[in-house]
Amino acid sequence: MHPEQKEQIIMDDRKLPWDGGCRCGQVRLRISAKPILTMACHCTGCQKMAASAYSLSAAIPSDGFAIIQGEPVIGGLHGASRHYFCPYCMSWMFTRPDGIDSFVNLRPTMLDEPSWFVPFIETWTSEKLSWVSTPAVHSYKTLPAFDEYEGLVKEYLTRAG
Template identity: 75%
Template sequence: MKIQNFPLEGGCRCGQVRLKISAPPLLTMACHCTGCQRMSSSAYSLSAAIPAEGFEVTEGEPVIGGLHGATRHYFCPHCMSWMFTRPEGMDWFVNLRPTMLDDTSWFSPFIETFTSEKLPWATTAAVHSYETFPPMEAYEGLVKEFAEKQAAA
């Protein structure tokens, strides 16, 4: 589905941390890695790569959680909702958990990653699947294909 109106707003489960996106995602994903399974308490995590300039926290102060490593996972300090991730060395985008948005009707994962670790029964609507992450040289084409599909929707 295509996102109709920007900005989109959202927040954590308790509402103490609110955010806004004002740019369309570069790519949408589902990750089946065991780390995401554990952090999301689910079969996989969902994310939308939002250009950094199109993302802002509008209320509250998220805290770093998860592994506390160089890749920073941000959570609400009260309800502990995993809200977004800022991947190490990739400051041009934020991996937003799209279920934090008030309107999620547009979301569908375009790619799925770490299918080598997925639970046998877990399926997604992803167009592309990868045993781990896509090779770095594939991202430019994936972003272009995703944008074309969004424009055509």
Template identity: 70%
Template sequence: MSALELPCAGGCRCGQVRLKINAKPLLTMACHCTGCQRMTAGPYSLSAAIPSDGFEVTEGEPVIGGLHGDAIHHYFCPHCMSWLFTKLEGVDWFVNVRATMLDDVGWFTPFIETWTSEKLPWVTTPAKHSYAALPAMEEYEGLTKEYMAEG
């Protein structure tokens, strides 16, 4: 496993949208919800919560896809429809970047897994913390401190 080297870049499958990360993740996650399963066509989605000021789109213009009119905005490449990142309405301090969209993902391991109540029965991850749904809001500060201390 390699270490995360900053800055790091990534992008969609076709290359029309490119991303740049200039900050270490606050947390890494695997989400087992059925929505993520359907959007990835896989057993879960992998994401890294990146501080907003350490994230930028450097090429192209992503579009909102997935659910529309929701407080969760999933951004996709308008050409190849790769799911790139997610922003939560009213939560401006981080962006959930799909880790597999980064050019080097060898450093990534999910620290927490969420929505295990919806996971496929044969799926396992190396995550240190598992939640049937989402962690309680008051748990995030401790989780991010623990993750960053191990970083």
């Protein structure tokens, strides 16, 4: 990570709501609350589900997230975390972590305008591909300790403005 990346603007001033959808457009969503944290996950599960080096997430408060068209379906492992996909194009759109109803992990590339997105933390770097780097401010070999999240959210929101 380059030192100048730590001070970058994390989010622009675009006015809410933000709309988005899957690749084919059959499922559309609306975000009416700014993210409380942004992430890149390097775990091998995310690598396989995203068919990429890592997955990206923006934690959106649940009351600021709505499906406005279509009906996503649960896919992936069908386990503790529920991964939602478009039933037609199978785009991985968002995840609802088991037992945590306060936020939705949106794949930010589902937004019509995702250029503001920058991961603030990166997780599971112990499983990342050797050539991968992100501009994340904080890196974790696995996940942050549960008691670290409050401080991370506060720091992210302070930097995001």
